[in-house]
Amino acid sequence: MDLNYAALLPEILLAVAGILLMLAIPVLPSRQQVRLGYAASLALAAALVTALLQWGDHGPAFFGMVSMDALGGAARILFLVSSAAVALISVSYLKRERLRHGEYFPLLLMATVGMSLMAVSADLIMTFLGLEILSISSYVLAGYRRGDPRSNESALKYFLLGAFSTAFMLYGIALLYGAAGSTKYAGIAEAATQGQAETATFLLGLGLLLVGFGFKAALAPLHVWTPDVYQGAPVPITAHLAVGSKAAVLITLLRLLHQVFPASADQWQTLLWIASAATMIIGNVAALTQTDVKRLLAYSSIAHAGYILLGVIANSPRGAQGVLFYLAAYSLMTLGAFAVVQVFARREERFTKLEDFRGIGYRHPLLSVSLTIFLLSLIGIPPTAGFYGKLFLFSAAVEADLVALVILAVLASAVGLYYYLQLIVLMFMKEAASPPEPVPVPLAARIVILLMAAGTLYLGVYPAQVLSIAGEAAGL
Amino acid sequence: METYLFYALALILVTFSILTVTARNPVRSAVYLVSALLAVAGFFFLLEAEFVGAVQVLVYVGGIMVLFLFVIMLVSIEALDRQPKVSRQWRTGVVLAVVLCLELSLLIFRGTVSLEEGLAEPGIITTTETMNTEAVGTVLYSTYLLPFEIASVLLLVAIVGAVVLAKKEI
């Protein structure tokens, strides 16, 4: 077995960059600390370049702890793009809120290391470590606005409940090790085919693992923490939680279920069927009466995880392809929406109520038009990314005979339409309540918003390219 | 003999764990926790994993718990003492815990293939000839090199996080 350091080049790069940034804090005068954000973005960009260069690499590394394949490669690229966007919208956010840049960006980089490791991991221990790195950085980042009780509450709730769910997951891993005699994906999959899949130990391990992942992916009824945590966290971190973190968990879940536990497909399909149905219904219906945009988007992200499960349950390469494409689309539109919310919220996040968006339509065309694009995409209107995301996901599910669930999903998304539309109507078709207050749009945020909007439209007009990458990653 | 020892240790562990969460006085809680962790170390010795057992005693009992106690001493105990330890929801909690335990035991005992039969051959450390410590060292620096290194990233993140959240003015 070879060590093959090169396989983890992006992760190593990010970790080293994170440590260097921390070392730079005492050296850099406080006025110059803004640069840390750009340095972090550069590190993410460099990691992205290496990850892109590594596209197409295959094979194990580090004694089989990690394994390079197309799925991991694609997931890594997705996470890096997401984190880079989060880093860019964080720069102006931290400046505006007068928060320290110092520890923020190293933590964000480390969280990305965690996600990235989850993507390429080939061993439950590695997966667990990656998830914990991601989680712990996220707990801290969620409470980064220390002056605000909501932010503190968010961090504390997330931490306590996250630790609680970790216990479930760890117990599951232990039982799976007991049943299979290995924590390696390949070892567990092999043991499963040799009859272990029928044993109580194995199934219990799988069940506990699902509980742990279900919590992190906010699947009903384990989603209860999401609205509070998302609402309290700083907006860029909410975006990170809703996009990067969620995508990492879902892709890992996808890989585990499709590659490691195909022998128990009957069991996890039933469980996820119920979870998916509950998640879609609760997410969409509960969002109807929300009055805060962050909370609204939190419920919306819950609902979208429910849709994504459809592709997981389909248990087919087409389903996996649908999941990956949808995640790409979902990341673009959700990051974009949060970027707009971040800019619009202004100092101390005072403007995150739905009412605050009343009548801004023609006053801030950049913000409102791009937010409209993102919302239309979240609804699933062509020609936006969300439409094709749903199309591929649902058609893969129909092929896998999940007709009832697809009908439910379509109905649920029809309900979801209402609250997204409410926001569009508020922006464009209602008169503003109060005289306008200027909304400064920093350059970095502007770039992110425009790029995400362009990406959303690109995927909506010409999905073929990303779809073929997703197909390759899904093993089609 | 081993079986009896196992159940004895398990009883100790469960008892002290319950005491840890129900005790009113935090110092007592901490002491109960130490006892529970010692019982866990006992399991490791029972499994002939002397090295891990010793590390458990040294790190948890010796290091972490002492730190815990220091912190508890520094925080005013009276304030904590007045807080109700058990909330209004304890009924729900107990019901859920009982249901969960019941389900788990049913799963373990009533399954068509019980827990014992479901166990696989132990995988990694099978040699008893070489020294236990040596074996741990070998896998840690070969197969598990990456997790070993990555764990340090995890610790780093945890330290930074603790500093960020706890310190008044950084």
Next chain:
Amino acid sequence: MIEYFWLALVPPLAGFLFNGLAGKRLPARIVSGAGCAAIGASFLFLLAVFAEFIRLPASEQQIVHRLFTWIQAGTFTAECSFLLDPLSMIMLLVITGVGFLIHVYSTAYMKGESGLYRYFAYLNLFIFMMSLLVMAGNYLLLFVGWEGVGLCSYLLIGYYIERRSAGDAAKKAFVVNRVGDACFLLGVFLIFKTFGTLEFGSLFETVSRTHPQPEGGFTVLAAITLLLFLGATGKSAQIPLQVWLPDAMEGPTPVSALIHAATMVTAGVYLVVRSAALYSRAPDVLLLVAVVGVLTALLAALTALVQRDIKKVLAYSTISQLGYMFMALGVGAFSTGIFHLFTHAFFKALLFLGAGSVLLRLHHELDLFRMGGLKNSLRVTCWTMWVGTAALAGIVPLSGFFSKDEILWRALDSPLGHPVFWVAGLVVAGLTAFYMCRLMFLAFYGSPAHGHGESGSEAGTAVTAPLTLLAGAAAVAGLIGLPAYLGDHRLDRFLEPVFRYSYDHGVSASHASHSLELLAAGAALAISLLGGALAYRLYARDRSLPRRLADRFPAIHGTLQRQFRIDEAYSLFVVGGLKALSRRVLWRVVDVGVVDGAVNGTASLFRRWSGVAARMQSGNTRTYAAWIVTGAALVFLYLLSVIG
């Protein structure tokens, strides 16, 4: 040239981009000029294509152009392919032709409105999307156009942003449409799953091979057609999704004429006709289509009787006429449905534009009972609207007579028809004549009401020219489909290639003698004249009688006026139900916590602003933990049931 027919999409798109990107800084003349020129160019181009198309032998009138392979993923392929056949040809001509006239009319109607560039950009985008819809060579591309026109409709209904009701109406239209669209999409999935392709050509060919005979009962085809039909009810405002169209009248009047009368709302009819190969093999669904059509026609016509708002009368009339079209489709007379769609586009656009001219004159006074005596100041509007009214009422020899009569005759004569449909259709014909004549008498005759003097005149050539042209078209359009006793049904022959894969129920073959058909036509004409005469008696001479009738039967009047209270029922049961579920159950129970129940309701609000330490003990976090344990317990419960 004919193989480049898809280039007709380019001018509207260019117009949209031009006005959307640069229009804000340009003077109104250039904005409106560019908007009109784009559609005019498209129309002229399509006329040239048509001249070539008509010379092709019937077997070659099916031109497919694959622009590029749009999506390729495993077994899933979607082409960006366009189809030109007689059906799309005729639709395209109507869309761009009527569309052009309405664009010209808009230049006068919208003069001085702010945001004119938005208006023309949306209108051009609408023409683009609608053309895409009818030109699409597969269901996926059709769906893109379908959603696109919905979006434009939404944007244009909400055009007057200062009006609160406009925003609400736009939202309602969008939501209701999306319910239909969701069903449409499910139907498309089912088609792909069953037949493995979405391209019209290969799909219909496959269907005609695998399902040579129609089959009753709930087959796959029945499920597919049912789902597609539900999609159609959304777009074409049929029961149960008809509620949005009357509210859509909040938009500018030319928009109502183009989108909510002449073109977009007929997309549902187009969809069913396009899928004739599927529908003709699902007789039970066809029956449902006919029943829905008849019921909608009746309901809407009854509601139109008592409306006070001039545009609402026309809106309900549109719903009613669409019901006619679906009735025709339901009895298997697909080409008849298209015939009525064709003639209806002219006279309904004409009527809406006429109403717009009245509104311009009266400064947007919508209430019919506050109008009157306009016939002298609005001469052109008055006589053109009489042409439209007569056409809609089915007075011989105007276009509506031929198309409506053919529908009624098919309803009686077709093997899938039934005398009940015919009788209901006759009633609707009488009602139609009544409410249209009522509108005319109230608006143009009697004494001028409420401060609008005798002075004032037509708004100019940009208004009168489209009216005159449309009146001409509304008068003679029926000649392309003469009944058998008069001559040649050209439209039937022209459309024949479209239905080559459909199952032939023998609808077009006449089953009865010419004399019976003539008798039926006479009956319809008589009923229409009767309706008109009644309106004359009630509204032209003595106007007190209707009021007394309304006072005498307030319940009936109220029910009719509020469209049988369907709106109220919907908002009570569907919207109210969902919101209550969200607020009472999910938000309160799941979000705040079921364990603490009502006690926490007020307390948690207080705690929201108190310190973190208090919060920790508040129980919220513990409640959440309890939910997680519950989730785990459920998972184990399932595993127990598996292991048993």
